[in-house]
Every structure is written in structure tokens, then in C-alpha cells.
Amino acid sequence: MKSSSSRWAVVALLVVAALGTGCGTGFNNSPLVTEGPMVSSRDVASGDEVQMHLVVTDKDGDPLVYNWLQEPLAPAGSFSDVTVREPSWVAPEVSSPRTFVLKVTIKDPENATLISWTSILVHPR
Numbered sequence: 001m002k003s004s005s006s007r008w009a010v011v012a013l014l015v016v017a018a019l020g021t022g023c024g025t026g027f028n029n030s031p032l033v034t035e036g037p038m039v040s041s042r043d044v045a046s047g048d049e050v051q052m053h054l055v056v057t058d059k060d061g062d063p064l065v066y067n068w069l070q071e072p073l074a075p076a077g078s079f080s081d082v083t084v085r086e087p088s089w090v091a092p093e094v095s096s097p098r099t100f101v102l103k104v105t106i107k108d109p110e111n112a113t114l115i116s117w118t119s120i121l122v123h124p125r
Helices: 004-019
Strands: 032-039 043-045 049-057 065-071 088-090 098-107 113-123
Touching (some): 032 113
Antiparallel strands (some): 065 098
16 A cells, blocks of 8 residues: 555656646747748839738747838838838838838747848839
């Protein structure tokens, strides 16, 4: 006959095995871009609007935060919303052809960060 203390030890061991130790041993996967970013057209005139296409996965199923930025900052085009996965962007007024980089920073709640970008050539209208 087993003692009651050995039965409790087995129960405790099974609970720890099922629930984990809670010692922060979990691993966070970074977001992964599987498509894009791409724009609906890579060669546009000032004032034209392009749509972003971006597919991102996160193995942990974490909610992701997006932040879009244009480089160079001036002359400024405009994003429909810099915090969404697939915003649109209106090309700025230019006096000669210029290339702009549209960059997105993607973060998960654990601050795993990924930066991706695309470029677009803007011509004067």
C-alpha cells in the first residue's frame, strides 16, 4: 500500500507537468512577413493613391501593432491610417521624379519587432 505522501507527490508532479512551472520559460516568436509590403503601383504621379498589401503571421497568435512611415519625410505624402496593416498612401507633390520608401514597423505585445518596406517612384503631375 502506498503512503498518502507519495500519492500527493505524484499528484503534485502531474499538476506541475500539466501547467508548467510558471518560471518564465515560455518563448515568444517574432512576427513574420509572408507577403509584401507591396503597393498597387510602384510608379505613380503626385496626388495618386496607392493601396498597401501586407500579410503578416505570428506563430503565437499575438495581436500585432503596425506603424507606417514615409522616408524621406518631406515632401510628405499621406497615409490613410499609419496604425493599420494595409493603409493607402497618397503620393506627395514633387517637382522632379523621387523615390520614397514606405516602411512599416510591426510589434507584438512582447516587443518582438520586425521592420519591412517597399519603394515607390513618384513623378510630377
